[in-house]
Amino acid sequence: MKQDSKLFTPATIGPLTLRNRTIRAAAFESMCDGNVPTQKLFDYHTSVAAGGIGMTTIAYASVTRNGLSFEKQLWMRPEIVPALRRLTDAIHKEGAAASIQLGHCGNMSHSRIAGERPISASSGFNLYSPTLVRGMRTEEIEAMARSFGDAVRLAREAGFDAVEIHAGHGYLISQFLSPYTNHRKDQYGGSLENRMRFMRMVMHEVMEAAGNDLAVLVKTNMRDGFRGGIEIDEAMLIAQELERLGAHALVLSGGFVSRAPMYVMRGAMPIKCMTYYMKPWWLRWGVRMVGRFMIPTIPFREAYFLEDARRFRQAVKIPLVYVGGMVSRQKIDEVLDEGFEFVAMARALVAEPDFVNRMREGEERCSCDHVNYCIARMYSVDMVCHKCVKDLPCKLAREIEKIKCADSKR
Ligand SMILES: Cc1cc2nc3c(=O)[nH]c(=O)nc-3n(C[C@H](O)[C@H](O)[C@H](O)COP(=O)(O)O)c2cc1C
Numbered sequence: 001m002k003q004d005s006k007l008f009t010p011a012t013i014g015p016l017t018l019r020n021r022t023i024r025a026a027a028f029e030s031m032c033d034g035n036v037p038t039q040k041l042f043d044y045h046t047s048v049a050a051g052g053i054g055m056t057t058i059a060y061a062s063v064t065r066n067g068l069s070f071e072k073q074l075w076m077r078p079e080i081v082p083a084l085r086r087l088t089d090a091i092h093k094e095g096a097a098a099s100i101q102l103g104h105c106g107n108m109s110h111s112r113i114a115g116e117r118p119i120s121a122s123s124g125f126n127l128y129s130p131t132l133v134r135g136m137r138t139e140e141i142e143a144m145a146r147s148f149g150d151a152v153r154l155a156r157e158a159g160f161d162a163v164e165i166h167a168g169h170g171y172l173i174s175q176f177l178s179p180y181t182n183h184r185k186d187q188y189g190g191s192l193e194n195r196m197r198f199m200r201m202v203m204h205e206v207m208e209a210a211g212n213d214l215a216v217l218v219k220t221n222m223r224d225g226f227r228g229g230i231e232i233d234e235a236m237l238i239a240q241e242l243e244r245l246g247a248h249a250l251v252l253s254g255g256f257v258s259r260a261p262m263y264v265m266r267g268a269m270p271i272k273c274m275t276y277y278m279k280p281w282w283l284r285w286g287v288r289m290v291g292r293f294m295i296p297t298i299p300f301r302e303a304y305f306l307e308d309a310r311r312f313r314q315a316v317k318i319p320l321v322y323v324g325g326m327v328s329r330q331k332i333d334e335v336l337d338e339g340f341e342f343v344a345m346a347r348a349l350v351a352e353p354d355f356v357n358r359m360r361e362g363e364e365r366c367s368c369d370h371v372n373y374c375i376a377r378m379y380s381v382d383m384v385c386h387k388c389v390k391d392l393p394c395k396l397a398r399e400i401e402k403i404k405c406a407d408s409k410r
Contacts, residue, residue, distance in 0.1 A: 001329070001362065006336040008360060013319055013342075014248030016161050016215035018054035018097055021336055022356050025251070025323050026059040026101035026164055026219065027346035027374075028073070030382045035068065035075040037083040040382065044353070045087060049094035051354030054342070056091055057099040057164055058084075063151040064144070066114045067104030067172065069129070072382070073113075076102065076151040084158035098159065099217065102151045103166030104144065106175045107133040108257055120175045121182040121189070121198075128258040128294065141188065141198055144172070149205030152214065162215035165206055167242075169264055170256035173199050174221060177238060180229045180259060192234055196241055203245040217321065218242050219251040222308040225263030229256055232308055236315045249319040251344060252309045265347070266325065267300040267370045268406070272399040273386075274376035299410050300370045303331050306338075313339050328365040350374045351385045371403045 008020045024045075031041040041058070048056045061074035068075055084100075091098040107120035108129055118126070123135040136144070148165065155163050167173040175181040176198040182189050188197050203218075210216050220239060224230045230238075239250055255264030262269060271291040278284040287294075305324035313320060319341035326332055326345045335343055348355050351368035358366075373386035373396075386392060386400055 002333045005333050007329075007332060011319070011341050013162065013217065014215040015213050016055075016097060016248075018342070019095060020052070020054040020356070021342050022052070022054045023099075023321055023342050023344040024048045024053050024056040024349050025344035025346040026057040026166070027350065027383060028060040028070070028378055029058075030070060030072045030378045032072045032074045035071075035073060036080050037074065037087055042087050042090060044383075045098075046090045046094060047353040048349055049091040049096035049098075051349070051352075052356030052360060053096050053349070054356075055097035055099050055162065057101055057344075058087070059101050060166070061100055061102055061151070063102055063104055063147040066116050066119060067106070067109055068113045069105040069108045069110050070379075071113055074100075076154050078154065081154055081158045084155075084160075088159035088161075092159070097161040099162035099164050099215075100155050100158075100160050101164040101166050101219070102148060102155070104147075104172035106172030107131070107181065108171060120172065122184055124181075124183075126258050128261075135184070138186070138188075142201070145198065145201035145205050148202045149209040152206050152209035156209070156211075156214055160214070162217060163206070163210065164217040164219055164251065165202065165247075166219050167199055167202075167238075168219045168221040168253050168255075170224070170258050173202060174224075174256070177221075178224055178230050178256065180224065180226075180256070192237060196238060199238070200241070200245060203242065203247065207246040215248045216246070217249045217251055218247045219253055221254045221256075222252050222305065222312060223254045223263075224256045225254050225260035226256065229259065232311060236312060239312055239316050243316045243318050247318060249321055249341070250312070250316065251321040251323055252305060252312055253323055254305060254308070261295050262298045265300075265372060265375065266298050266304050267372050268297040268403045269295040269372055270376045270396070270399050270403060271295070273373050273396045274379060276393065276396060277377055277380035279380065300325060300407065302327055303335060306335065309340065310338065325370075327368055327370075329359050330364065332359075347372075347374060350383060351387065369404055370407070371400045373400060
């Protein structure tokens, strides 16, 4: 164990001080049946808080109904504030801070759940949902920015210490930023200046609603992960703009769910596991046929975003949260020594919610094997590691072994 490790020292994000340098990354739990928090969500986040994390992030809460893409996704509205308050109280009791990721799925929404045809920066067809998409009108864009502010006010009422605005991964803000999904001819499209306009409007509303006591993090892409998307030079200008707009910290990520999904997480998507849990027969059949081509493997390696993230460390002064492939104590210490104030982890804390405490006790590496079963399952059931599933069907266990074997040969 490194003697002068920063890992268990406190650090600040705007008005908030965390007890250590770890954050549970926003990772969709799929535990909000009826779009409200459930006991399962409560138990998972309390276990991460009890497991030593500095701050845990409730994932993927939509600011409006038309931003939902999953049945078990949170939708921010006054009725759920008391349940969220119970959750933040429990997290605080364990000594951790609580954050909530706020976003809108845009063209990844589903009309059955969202209540209307999915909206985005521009009209089109999204093969990944799959759905027709309607471009937003100017007055809808203005109202949407205000909805982000409203969601921040609800988060404060519910006792959160921080909000994380989702501006990456190809969701609504990212759909405005990326030339791949933004073909507008008005003041919201074309130049980067114009493509950032919606993000700027959102940030004005968010910072005003956050006031002086709520920390504001923004998850932003360093690259969209495919030719024709945002590349690092533009992404650095976006990061600098977010800093100028008052964001207290940036979570540096990458990828685009409707074009380069595995760029976010790396590794292979276990397609058999994914389709096994899917209910609609046509979706199951479709994903079985074309899943491998639509979700191509990108090899996993530890700290896979680090090279790009270093360039952002030079470009902005605000605290940076490194996320992507943090599995060992040694790498975590290295990343903190490079000037990143925090490390965020998703899969490590799905496999071991108490990984932070275990590191304190000397664990060097978490047991997550990055076969992405948790993601494949999350689409239809909930976010659980395959190691915690009793009686995993043989064919799924075989697929997992095959992925592990292919990984070990790389
Ligand atoms: C099951 C699962 C669900 C995820 N859902 C979200 C999400 O809702 N919002 C988000 O910004 N990122 C999401 N991610 C991405 C993670 O936050 C993180 O950026 C990525 O997994 C890389 O970190 P890791 O290597 O520590 O897992 C998800 C990841 C996983 C594994």
